[in-house]
Amino acid sequence: EVQLLESGGGLVQPGGSLRLSCAASGFTFSIYAMSWVRQAPGKGLEWVSGISGSGGSTYYVGSVKGRCTISRDNSKNTLYLQMNSLRAEDTAVYYCAKDLGSDGHAPLDYWGQGTLVTVSS
Amino acid sequence: SYVLTQPPSVSVAPGKTARITCGGNNIGSKSVHWYQQKPGQAPVLVIYYDSDRPSGIPERFSGSNSGNTATLTISRVEAGDEADYYCQVWDSSSDRSFGGGTKLTVL
Numbered sequence: 001e002v003q004l005l006e007s008g009g010g011l012v013q014p015g016g017s018l019r020l021s022c023a024a025s026g027f028t029f030s031i032y033a034m035s036w037v038r039q040a041p042g043k044g045l046e047w048v049s050g051i052s053g054s055g056g057s058t059y060y061v062g063s064v065k066g067r068c069t070i071s072r073d074n075s076k077n078t079l080y081l082q083m084n085s086l087r088a089e090d091t092a093v094y095y096c097a098k099d100l101g102s103d104g105h106a107p108l109d110y111w112g113q114g115t116l117v118t119v120s121s
Numbered sequence: 122s123y124v125l126t127q128p129p130s131v132s133v134a135p136g137k138t139a140r141i142t143c144g145g146n147n148i149g150s151k152s153v154h155w156y157q158q159k160p161g162q163a164p165v166l167v168i169y170y171d172s173d174r175p176s177g178i179p180e181r182f183s184g185s186n187s188g189n190t191a192t193l194t195i196s197r198v199e200a201g202d203e204a205d206y207y208c209q210v211w212d213s214s215s216d217r218s219f220g221g222g223t224k225l226t227v228l
Contacts, residue, residue: 035217037164045156045164045207047217059216062122095163105211107154109175111163 009115022079022096030074033099038092123212125220143208
């Protein structure tokens with residue numbers, strides 16, 4: 001059974017940093033691309049970042065480029081999102097999601113339950 | 122960026138057919154995926170590559186895509202289908218894009 005368990009969310013002041021983690025199990029982690037998708041309170045889904053199965057290719061939405069870094073440790077079956085210079089508009093539930101394929105272009109077939117990031121003073 | 126337009130809400134009586142649209146410039150040339158999200162839960166993939174259904178998704182869910190509109194169709198709607206539905210595509214200019222979401226209300 002595929003399981004994705006996010007952690008690392010919390011309350012952070014504007015300008016601060018957080019590192020989100022996503023522990024994966026139930027599938028061969030290194031084969032599949034992974035993504036982070038966020039959802040602000042009461043709003044829709046927004047894709048944030050993706051990474052290929054090997055980790056060699058990374059992708060970001062424009063609003064987080066230069067502030068966020070996606071990475072993965074295939075030996076630990078774990079996905080990360082390092083978020084710096086956080087802003088109020090980054091407040092959201094952050095979901096980890098598995099790609100159906102390896103290149104980052106496929107649909108997202110499994111999602112974690114999400115971790116809440118709140119940026120506020 | 123590639124913009125996807127969904128109606129904010131759709132209402133349907135139980136047992137009837139719901140159609141949720143997703144508009145985009147020449148969307149028929151792209152692959153469209155659909156997600157269902159119930160309150161307080163993570164999204165679930167219900168249709169991918171326009172019309173394929175993941176295992177475990179009822180046959181009542183189907184999809185089509187042509188021209189400037191993709192459509193998610195839910196036949197014989199049940200109370201349990203009440204949820205938010207999002208369309209999504211991959212585009213070279215904006216990577217993954219989601220539509221704004223449609224709230225399906227079962228009357």
